[in-house]
Ligand SMILES: O=c1ccn([C@H]2C[C@H](O)[C@@H](CO)O2)c(=O)[nH]1
């Protein structure tokens with residue numbers, strides 16, 4: 001899948017930072033926003049949503065992915081993730097994203113400094129478990 005242009009990355013990073021403003025994180029106080037770039041240029045975003053029953057909390061990346069799939073999208077070119085420190089996605093989110101595109105760009109951005117790191121999802125999750133491992137029914 002083609003890589004995003006710098007100006008598209010800037011736009012996606014802004015969307016992730018805006019999504020972060022909606023983060024519901026009263027327990028960890030770690031606020032995260034994520035924005036997906038759909039082929040064609042549409043952007044779908046999400047934020048982390050925590051719960052008093054801690055393990056029910058869901059990361060911004062999976063919220064954005066579920067929102068995009070709910071809107072009919074099945075292919076993603078890139079995801080930007082905005083947080084303090086510019087963290088990389090957790091293992092669960094890497095697996096969740098890999099269902100849709102193993103070669104998508106993952107742009108991790110620090111909202112305080114603006115620093116960015118860009119990786120391919122396949123670099124973050126090599127040898128992913130996928131449908132090819134499942135029996136054909
Ligand atoms: O990449 C990440 C890492 C963490 N979180 C959320 C989950 C939890 O609400 C909080 C602390 O882990 O940050 C995300 O949304 N995305």
Ligand SMILES: [Zn+2]
Pocket residue numbers: 059060061062089090091092093094
């Ligand atoms: Zn996660």
